[in-house]
Amino acid sequence: xxxxxxxxxxxxxxxxxxxxxxxxxxxxxxxxxxxxxxxxxxxxxxxxxxxxxxxxxxxxxxxxxxxxxxxxxxxxxxxxxxxxxxxxxxxxxxxxxxxxxxxxxxxxxxxxxxxxxxxxxxxxxxxxxxxxxxxxxxxxxxxxxxxxxxxxxxxxxxxxxxxxxxxxxxxxxxxxxxxxxxxxxxxxxxxxxxxxxxxxxxxxxxxxxxxxxxxxxxxxxxxxxxxxxxxxxxxxxxxxxxxxxxxxxxxxxxxxxxxxxxxxxxxxxxxxxxxxxxxxxxxxxxxxxxxxxxxxxxxxxxxxxxxxxxxxxxxxxxxxxxxxxxxxxxxxxxxxxxxxxxxxxxxxxxxxxxxxxxxxxxxxxxxxxxxxxxxxxxxxxxxxxxxxxxxxxxxxxxxxxxxxxxxx
Amino acid sequence: xxxxxxxxxxxxxxxxxxxxxxxxxxxxxxxxxxxxxxxxxxxxxxxxxxxxxxxxxxxxxxxxxxxxxxxxxxxxxxxxxxxxxxxxxxxxxxxxxxxxxxxxxxxxxxxxxxxxxxxxxxxxxxxxxxxxxxxxxxxxxxxxxxxxxxxxxxxxxxxxxxxxxxxxxxxxxxxxxxxxxxxxxxxxxxxxxxxxxxxxxxxxxxxxxxxxxxxxxxxxxxxxxxxxxxxxxxxxxxxxxxxxxxxxxxxxxxxxxxxxxxxxxxxxxxxxxxxxxxxxxxxxxxxxxxxxxxxxxxxxxxxxxxxxxxxxxxxxxxxxxxxxxxxxxxxxxxxxxxxxxxxxxx
Numbered sequence: 007x008x009x010x011x012x013x014x015x016x017x018x019x020x021x022x023x024x025x026x027x028x029x030x031x032x033x034x035x036x037x038x039x040x041x042x043x044x045x046x047x048x049x050x051x052x053x054x055x056x057x058x059x060x061x062x063x064x065x066x067x068x069x070x071x072x073x074x075x076x077x078x079x080x081x082x083x084x085x086x087x088x089x090x091x092x093x094x095x096x097x098x099x100x101x102x103x104x105x106x107x108x109x110x111x112x113x114x115x116x117x118x119x120x121x122x123x124x125x126x127x128x129x130x131x132x133x134x135x136x137x138x139x140x141x142x143x144x145x146x147x148x149x150x151x152x153x154x155x156x157x158x159x160x161x162x163x164x165x166x167x168x169x170x171x172x173x174x175x176x177x178x179x180x181x182x183x184x185x186x187x188x189x190x191x192x193x194x195x196x197x198x199x200x201x202x203x204x205x206x207x208x209x210x211x212x213x214x215x216x217x218x219x220x221x222x223x224x225x226x227x228x229x230x231x232x233x234x235x236x237x238x239x240x241x242x243x244x245x246x247x248x249x250x251x252x253x254x255x256x257x258x259x260x261x262x263x264x265x266x267x268x269x270x271x272x273x274x275x276x277x278x279x280x281x282x283x284x285x286x287x288x289x290x291x292x293x294x295x296x297x298x299x300x301x302x303x304x305x306x307x308x309x310x311x312x313x314x315x316x317x318x319x320x321x322x323x324x325x326x327x328x329x330x331x332x333x334x335x336x337x338x339x340x341x342x343x344x345x346x347x348x349x350x351x352x353x354x355x356x357x358x359x360x361x362x363x364x365x366x367x368x369x370x371x372x373x374x375x376x377x378x379x380x381x382x383x384x385x386x387x388x389x390x391x392x393x394x395x396x397x398x399x400x401x402x403x404x405x406x407x408x409x410x411x412x413x414x
Numbered sequence: 415x416x417x418x419x420x421x422x423x424x425x426x427x428x429x430x431x432x433x434x435x436x437x438x439x440x441x442x443x444x445x446x447x448x449x450x451x452x453x454x455x456x457x458x459x460x461x462x463x464x465x466x467x468x469x470x471x472x473x474x475x476x477x478x479x480x481x482x483x484x485x486x487x488x489x490x491x492x493x494x495x496x497x498x499x500x501x502x503x504x505x506x507x508x509x510x511x512x513x514x515x516x517x518x519x520x521x522x523x524x525x526x527x528x529x530x531x532x533x534x535x536x537x538x539x540x541x542x543x544x545x546x547x548x549x550x551x552x553x554x555x556x557x558x559x560x561x562x563x564x565x566x567x568x569x570x571x572x573x574x575x576x577x578x579x580x581x582x583x584x585x586x587x588x589x590x591x592x593x594x595x596x597x598x599x600x601x602x603x604x605x606x607x608x609x610x611x612x613x614x615x616x617x618x619x620x621x622x623x624x625x626x627x628x629x630x631x632x633x634x635x636x637x638x639x640x641x642x643x644x645x646x647x648x649x650x651x652x653x654x655x656x657x658x659x660x661x662x663x664x665x666x667x668x669x670x671x672x673x674x675x676x677x678x679x680x681x682x683x684x685x686x687x688x689x690x691x692x693x694x695x696x697x698x699x700x701x702x703x704x705x706x707x708x709x710x711x712x713x714x715x716x717x718x719x720x721x722x723x724x725x726x727x728x729x730x731x732x733x734x735x736x737x738x739x740x741x742x743x744x745x746x747x748x749x750x751x752x753x754x755x756x757x758x759x760x
Contacts, residue, residue, distance in 0.1 A: 055716065055717055055720040055721070056720050056721050056724050060721075064717055067716065067717055068717065091706075092716055093702055093705070093706055093716065093720075094702065094705075094716065094720035094723070096720075096724070098667075099656075099662075099663055100464060101698065103460070103656070104457075104460065104461065104464065104699065105702070107456060107457050107460040107583070108457040108460075110456065110457075111455050111456030111457040111460075112455075112457065123660070124567070124660045124662055124663065127567060127569075127658040127660065128656040128657070128658045128659075130658070131569070131656070131657040131658055135581060149566055195556070196565065196662070197565035197566065197567075197660060197661075197662060200564075200565050201565075
């Protein structure tokens with residue numbers, strides 16, 4: 007019977023060439039119909055693998071992609087396999103939108119992960135119009151945690167405003183009989199830096215914490231001596247840095263220490279990865295900050311953190327340390343899948359409205375230890391975090407507080 | 415080979431597209447531009463929109479820099495002015511066909527102010543002056559919250575034409591293509607008028623131009639006004655296209671992008687402007703598409719090849735500048751010349 011499958015006369019060279027050309031042509035076409043038939047779910051992404059945010063983007067891309075692999079190895083979503091398609095955004099809005107439109111046009115993915123606040127705002131217009139896709143990104147901008155104005159967007163953590171509120175709650179808990187500790191806010195003159203400041207000042211006022219100084223700098227400022235002398239005059243107990251990754255934080259700390267100031271320096275999520283803190287050198291001594299996730303070395307009693315560690319060890323044997331960006335990507339993937347799983351199990355199509363409802367139905371959800379307590383996504387954010395402090399002996403960031411949850 | 419190209423009257427000699435072949439190609443191009451939003455996929459149409467905006471902005475820069483020799487590093491700032499003007503007007507119900515020219519005029523007004531130092535300084539000094547404007551305007555975009563929305567940016571209501579909202583890529587592509595064609599024709603016409611010839615004279619030697627009776631103040635400011643008008647319209651279209659914009663878009667990097675586009679395409683050439691914009695827009699897309707194809711078979715290809723693709727893009731730009739300093743338009747000209755002379759001289 008094998009004989010009957012061949013075309014009369016056998017495969018000629020022309021037929022082989024035609025078949026080859028046909029296959030090449032087909033491989034270039036969008037795979038939408040094929041995917042629909044096979045039941046694969048496309049997870050689209052435009053992570054910033056190159057550009058100024060590449061230090062985080064590679065980890066975000068790896069975390070989300072690896073989560074899809076891991077999920078497939080563990081049964082997929084309601085029995086359907088995931089297919090991760092991520093292309094570099096270079097942290098440029100034009101390119102991120104181009105990747106977004108390309109993947110949307112070819113695959114119409116139900117979930118998409120972008121690269122920035124600017125992308126999230128521009129894409130939200132289109133996503134709201136299409137009503138097909140739930141989105142997220144590494145942006146924790148307060149504007150984006152708005153289920154009314156940005157209905158199909160969520161963030162896998164607290165807003166920047168909630169992060170500073172968590173820090174203020176911690177500072178408030180450190181108050182002694184002598185009065186409340188004072189705070190100085192140092193932030194970059196960017197959308198990222200300015201985002202939480204007004205809310206932070208209001209929350210400090212509510213807690214009775216005096217904000218004794220407010221300093222705005224360029225994102226990568228080098229000469230900070232004038233700013234340090236202002237801080238020296240204000241004598242804050244805590245200096246909260248926001249809107250930076252690394253520079254100018256070490257320079258600030260170095261000069262403040264040289265000036266004999268008695269203070270605690272704190273940061274927010276993007277300046278809290280171990281690799282970033284290691285790069286601070288001597289300035290890392292005593293560094294604190296808010297982190298929404300456990301560090302990857304903290305796997306005790308956290309099954310997902312263990313799964314991350316095991317999967318990374320298997321899939322990426324050269325990765326000595328799993329950065330927080332990877333954990334973030336993994337968590338975003340698990341929220342995407344939880345949302346889609348809830349829709350599919352309820353027999354609902356993966357539309358924007360169904361997924362939004364499923365997202366808002368997530369309450370008391372166990373992240374498997376990525377975050378310390380069960381979480382809720384009713385407000386499209388997870389206003390929870392913990393204060394960690396750098397321990398120079400172990401060279402690790404260790405918990406300095408319990409998990410703190412804000413109202414969101 | 416092109417034959418029977420007889421120029422027997424002044425009208426014929428002055429025509430924008432004097433030969434039948436040119437007219438046919440132009441008609442086909444216009445037809446393709448009109449049909450593409452209907453026939454092209456969503457992604458390709460979105461590329462067409464971005465490309466059209468880049469062509470308009472780069473044309474503006476080429477009028478200033480390529481034709482008049484006034485180096486500007488502040489084009490992104492003028493685009494920002496156009497974008498925020500259009501956003502502000504659109505939020506108040508002004509239709510796009512009024513908001514677009516208004517955005518251009520607002521940018522042109524600022525361009526005239528910025529152009530004043532060009533009477534005293536030129537070359538790199540002028541570039542630094544426009545660079546200062548770039549930083550100044552980004553500051554204004556961030557701080558003037560009632561108009562620009564501050565660091566959080568603005569939302570732009572969709573343009574509406576005869577009651578139809580231009581809220582899809584295809585509809586916006588028509589609007590952008592129409593504006594791009596109109597402005598390119600305008601630029602082509604302008605450059606063969608007395609004004610255009612004055613621009614060229616100033617670019618080649620401004621002192622000689624003045625000796626010849628060209629009013630430097632008037633023509634330099636005119637070049638700035640026209641170039642920034644184009645940038646303003648491009649910025650307004652950008653706002654209507656994305657419908658949300660933050661100040662972080664209008665950075666120095668964007669100005670450099672356009673400068674690279676007109677240099678790669680060919681300074682002082684409208685065709686070069688279009689080719690440069692095409693190159694700067696499409697080559698990264700093609701390289702990324704290549705990475706995406708490889709990623710289908712090679713695990714981890716995206717994270718390994720994405721940085722390489724940027725290196726390749728940079729090398730391509732350097733390669734063009736080294737091997738064809740006159741830009742892509744010169745390559746195109748050589749190809750055309752080959753076919754014009756074929757088969758007598760290959």
